[in-house]
Amino acid sequence: xxxxxxxxxxxxxxxxxxxxxxxxxxxxxxxxxxxxxxxxxxxxxxxxxxxxxxxxxxxxxxxxx
Numbered sequence: 001x002x003x004x005x006x007x008x009x010x011x012x013x014x015x016x017x018x019x020x021x022x023x024x025x026x027x028x029x030x031x032x033x034x035x036x037x038x039x040x041x042x043x044x045x046x047x048x049x050x051x052x053x054x055x056x057x058x059x060x061x062x063x064x065x
Contacts, residue, residue, distance in 0.1 A: 022053040032056055 003009035019029045036051050049055045 018053060022057075025053060025057055027053055027057055 003012045018033070022029050022032045032053060036056065040051060043051060050059050
């Protein structure tokens with residue numbers, strides 16, 4: 001209703017899903033989205049799973065150890 005169009009609603013749903021998934025596993029949604037949006041254009045397609053909330057957290061945890 002407030003997304004402006006059906007396509008806007010679909011984009012909102014994807015964004016809300018990423019944010020909610022990140023919150024469920026304890027991520028800061030702003031930090032997650034900022035990092036992913038900065039890297040997505042140069043990130044290899046074969047490693048796209050690293051940009052999901054769960055994959056991003058796993059990579060972050062691995063780099064901290």
